[in-house]
């Protein structure tokens with residue numbers, strides 16, 4: 001894929017948008033009319049199939065952006081078409097036949113590995129089986145998920161099956177959101193949450209069983225939990241650990257867990273034909289769309305699943321496909337187009353689980369979330385361009401970046417498998433057979449070997465695990481990643497030179513945020529501006545709150561400028577939040593100012609969570625009452641490593657790495673000339689962009705990090721700041 005081809009797709013999409021908009025509003029009116037008609041009939045059972053079909057047909061023609069969908073949520077919720085009763089559905093899952101065998105295996109062994117095709121019922125059923133036979137009485141039956149969305153959607157499904165409200169017998173916990181209570185017996189959570197719990201209670205004494213689900217994903221938190229649980233079981237002979245995986249790489253897991261037994265759930269899978277591209281594809285989005293159309297026009301019934309890399313791609317593909325389908329001959333079946341990615345609100349995501357109405361076909365554009373974490377029934381065709389966005393640590397900039405990269409062979413096979421769940425299927429690989437064999441790695445590299453580990457290491461240190469080189473990792477992280485993380489923590493003054501946690505470090509570990517943000521939070525207490533800093537950090541932990549509809553960009557930009565603070569984005573975010581609060585957190589305010597209501601609401605939740613952590617730690621929440629300088633200075637305490645100085649040739653250069661960077665056009669500082677700035681992150685697109693930028697006074701760098709910066713040449717009139725690179729040497733940190 002080339003950048004220009006993506007742009008091309010995006011521009012095509014935007015040109016088509018205009019015509020589409022009118023069509024859309026006509027459709028919306030039509031739907032509203034139907035809803036009114038439906039409401040007019042008092043008897044709910046008179047919601048006839050024809051009526052519903054008609055509304056569904058209209059709905060399927062309505063392609064909305066995620067934002068619009070969430071706005072129209074209420075209007076678009078209809079009763080789900082009836083399918084098999086839930087208990088019948090449960091019994092039809094492959095895992096059901098192994099119920100007794102699995103329960104027995106858990107009773108007899110402390111560890112077991114369970115391997116089964118995605119969709120066989122591992123995540124939703126095994127926890128219920130164990131709860132049904134009494135494990136829930138001895139403690140909580142916990143199940144970890146690498147993804148937030150999966151944790152929520154699975155918990156919702158299980159609550160439905162158990163017949164309870166979320167938060168009662170079945171609940172979930174993700175960062176900044178806890179939907180559990182004292183009566184919760186089955187708890188789904190992100191692996192990161194359990195890792196945090198292990199910090200406070202290394203024996204995990206509340207749990208009777210822990211299922212580490214989706215272990216094949218090998219996230220950092222799951223990898224760390226492998227080792228932590230192995231340790232916990234030494235003191236907890238009654239704790240049961242289940243490791244589940246969708247791939248056949250089970251021998252390695254079993255060996256690591258003292259050669260424990262491996263149970264295979266016989267898959268009900270059908271053969272899937274693989275069709276490779278004959279030559280490499282220049283533009284995988286275009287090829288994917290062509291492929292969808294070909295299937296839709298030429299193939300028998302069956303839904304299509306297309307794997308793309310992210311939200312933007314998915315949204316523009318939905319848009320373009322909608323336009324293409326619209327002009328098709330009326331004799332061709334209708335095509336329901338659905339997007340799936342983690343930023344979508346869960347109400348909309350649940351739509352993909354609804355059965356496709358007869359006489360139509362569904363096409364789902366998904367990120368690799370649909371590889372294993374969620375299962376969509378009825379898929380018979382898979383289109384796999386062979387890419388995914390993965391989080392990688394750029395050792396040059398010291399930053400994490402999402403990069404579009406080729407997937408592994410194991411992932412490709414997993415994607416293929418999605419087509420053979422309900423019948424024989426077809427998988428279109430938009431790459432050549434040669435590149436499958438020669439260019440794709442057999443397995444993806446575990447995250448722990450490619451990500452920034454500072455947060456994880458801070459947690460481990462806080463648990464008293466100091467000897468990281470001899471920690472029982474299944475695959476140890478490379479030394480340079482460890483050293484970098486230790487350096488970062490040392491620079492943040494979380495570690496002593498000897499590698500032990502400082503008092504500050506131990507307080508930092510009590511926050512669920514990245515170490516840099518934790519330090520800012522703690523520093524805000526000393527600087528009497530915690531009220532404002534909590535708000536800023538909450539706003540930084542949600543996706544961008546500014547919304548820029550393609551046909552109203554100018555208006556949106558004008559409105560955004562009114563929030564701009566002359567000193568930068570962090571204060572701009574504070575401004576937005578405060579003004580939204582003044583407007584009683586109204587949705588109307590968001591609509592009028594092109595703000596994402598959903599994200600602001602989430603920021604408010606995050607903020608409340610942070611406030612309760614402050615209360616728990618007995619930290620005061622005080623306002624600096626408009627002293628913006630103290631806020632900016634406080635930010636420097638966490639982000640001094642992300643400082644840049646103006647450079648007449650290239651815009652800016654980072655101080656510590658001398659990397660040429662520029663201010664992102666979406667920043668409120670874009671086009672302004674401040675000598676020194678700090679930034680929240682670097683985005684690499686065509687250039688290296690700084691995003692979330694704030695102007696600072698260089699003396700703050702010296703004040704916040706005297707161990708990191710010094711004045712280069714004091715004889716010069718204008719002091720120049722340079723990094724000292726005073727870092728602990730490897731020998732000192734290795735303990």
Ligand code: CDP
Nearest residue numbers: 118119120121122123124125153154157375
């Ligand atoms: O974990 P595994 O992939 O083995 O399967 P699962 O997630 O337990 O899903 C079993 C079945 O439950 C799927 O085939 C879906 O039909 C259904 N399910 C659902 O309808 N909604 C969800 N949110 C999750 C699962």
Ligand code: MG
Nearest residue numbers: 122123372373
């Ligand atoms: Mg699962």
